[in-house]
Amino acid sequence: xxxxxxxxxxxxxxxxxxxxxxxxxxxxxxxxxxxxxxxxxxxxxxxxxxxxxxxxxxxxxxxxxxxxxxxxxxxxxxxxxxxxxxxxxxxxxxxxxxxxxxxxxxxxxxxxxxxxxxxxxxxxxxxxxxxxxxxxxxxxxxxxxxxxxxxxxxxxxxxxxxxxxxxxxxxxxxxxxxxxxxxxxxxxxxxxxxxxxxxxxxxxxxxxxxxxxxxxxxxxxxxxxxxxxxxxxxxxxxxxxxxxxxxxxxxxxxxxxxxxxxxxxxxxxxxxxxxxxxxxxxxxxxxxxxxxxxxxxxxxxxxxxxxxxxxxxxxxxxxxxxxxxxxxxxxxxxxxxxxxxxxxxxxxxxxxxxxxxxxxxxxxxxxxxxxxxxxxxxxxxxxxxxxxxxxxxxxxxxxxxxxxxxxxxxxxxxxxxxxxxxxxxxxxxxxxxxxxxxxxxxxxxxxxxxxxxxxxxxxxxxxxxxxxxxxxxxxxx
Numbered sequence: 001x002x003x004x005x006x007x008x009x010x011x012x013x014x015x016x017x018x019x020x021x022x023x024x025x026x027x028x029x030x031x032x033x034x035x036x037x038x039x040x041x042x043x044x045x046x047x048x049x050x051x052x053x054x055x056x057x058x059x060x061x062x063x064x065x066x067x068x069x070x071x072x073x074x075x076x077x078x079x080x081x082x083x084x085x086x087x088x089x090x091x092x093x094x095x096x097x098x099x100x101x102x103x104x105x106x107x108x109x110x111x112x113x114x115x116x117x118x119x120x121x122x123x124x125x126x127x128x129x130x131x132x133x134x135x136x137x138x139x140x141x142x143x144x145x146x147x148x149x150x151x152x153x154x155x156x157x158x159x160x161x162x163x164x165x166x167x168x169x170x171x172x173x174x175x176x177x178x179x180x181x182x183x184x185x186x187x188x189x190x191x192x193x194x195x196x197x198x199x200x201x202x203x204x205x206x207x208x209x210x211x212x213x214x215x216x217x218x219x220x221x222x223x224x225x226x227x228x229x230x231x232x233x234x235x236x237x238x239x240x241x242x243x244x245x246x247x248x249x250x251x252x253x254x255x256x257x258x259x260x261x262x263x264x265x266x267x268x269x270x271x272x273x274x275x276x277x278x279x280x281x282x283x284x285x286x287x288x289x290x291x292x293x294x295x296x297x298x299x300x301x302x303x304x305x306x307x308x309x310x311x312x313x314x315x316x317x318x319x320x321x322x323x324x325x326x327x328x329x330x331x332x333x334x335x336x337x338x339x340x341x342x343x344x345x346x347x348x349x350x351x352x353x354x355x356x357x358x359x360x361x362x363x364x365x366x367x368x369x370x371x372x373x374x375x376x377x378x379x380x381x382x383x384x385x386x387x388x389x390x391x392x393x394x395x396x397x398x399x400x401x402x403x404x405x406x407x408x409x410x411x412x413x414x415x416x417x418x419x420x421x422x423x424x425x426x427x428x429x430x431x432x433x434x435x436x437x438x439x440x441x442x443x444x445x446x447x448x449x450x451x452x453x454x455x456x457x458x459x460x461x462x463x464x465x466x467x468x469x470x471x472x473x474x475x476x477x
Contacts, residue, residue, distance in 0.1 A: 029157035034315030089127025148187035248325030258439030304330035
């Protein structure tokens with residue numbers, strides 16, 4: 001238990017380092033790109049990003065998770081996955097290359113033809129890294145994954161900024177994604193000792209596919225769910241409108257993925273290790289839920305508190321409409337890491353089918369809702385997206401309760417105190433600082449006051465998670 005506990009702590013630490021560094025890099029370069037590019041430039045990329053995500057999911061086909069769920073995957077298992085991913089990745093690029101005119105016609109934007117064919121090259125490079133990524137993930141080599149992500153993000157972001165400064169507009173964003181996949185793939189190969197061979201045997205892939213195909217379908221559905229507004233806005237509204245929403249979504253995503261990525265880096269491997277000991281598995285899940293809530297609610301609600309000041313000061317008043325979207329999205333963003341954590345438990349139990357149907361149902365409900373609401377404007381669509389994703393947290397919890405007996409009362413006791421504390425702190429901070437006129441002073445004072453108040457509240461409440469975090473950081477020193 002001590003060994004697993006220490007491994008989990010170190011995994012969370014390096015997951016935090018990885019996501020923290022990448023989000024910091026994303027923050028800096030996001031500000032620069034936001035100042036250099038227009039809402040329409042971001043809208044062009046937003047219109048096609050879902051196709052790239054779906055294609056990458058198809059070539060991945062859920063095999064990272066499937067390999068992780070194996071007790072002892074062999075070289076042949078990894079080799080089978082590698083060649084399958086390369087084959088499917090190549091096929092998907094060819095298909096999307098010829099479908100580019102259809103994508104452009106759907107969005108009423110002819111320029112998307114050339115942009116799509118260029119941007120989708122990232123699919124080919126991503127297909128070369130799946131097996132290596134699975135090896136690092138299975139062996140909890142979080143530090144190596146962290147280094148790869150940080151370097152790839154730093155270099156690709158630099159490339160994007162240089163191209164944007166030179167006037168390449170939305171081509172800069174497309175090149176940034178391609179560069180990230182190339183560098184990340186090279187570094188995964190550097191850190192992973194496993195290498196493919198020319199003995200191609202798809203037998204292991206066929207055996208894993210019964211499990212992984214449901215994860216594949218779920219991943220595709222998740223990408224559609226996350227980008228449902230980009231898909232709809234690109235069709236019903238302009239690239240400028242799509243870009244304004246996408247800017248808000250990207251900042252919200254940066255915020256909640258900081259927590260989600262850190263927790264996801266250890267959740268499934270840990271829960272898989274404990275699946276033969278139900279009591280320990282429940283205790284581990286509850287601790288991860290409290291840890292996630294402790295960080296997620298203050299971070300996301302705090303971002304909503306300073307959204308207006310941050311957007312105007314960071315990327316300019318031309319993006320001000322995005323601040324309103326951020327204030328709504330931060331509510332669903334606060335629960336996204338919790339949804340991901342609960343889904344990891346479901347996967348660890350081998351219930352990939354259940355995982356798929358929950359996600360698929362959410363997607364259907366979202367799409368139908370957006371089709372009905374688009375006539376009343378973007379704000380109504382964003383509000384509906386937020387409400388549905390918050391409600392779905394309790395769908396995930398219900399399924400987890402049926403699997404391991406994690407009761408709704410226990411779940412609420414694990415998350416509500418942190419949500420109420422964070423909400424109360426943000427309300428108090430808002431009223432205490434609302435008379436400040438300077439945007440810089442308002443931003444800094446709200447950040448400092450909210451952080452200090454939340455820490456004081458947690459200390460006074462005797463939050464065990466805070467004590468454990470402080471003890472771990474003290475040991476690291």
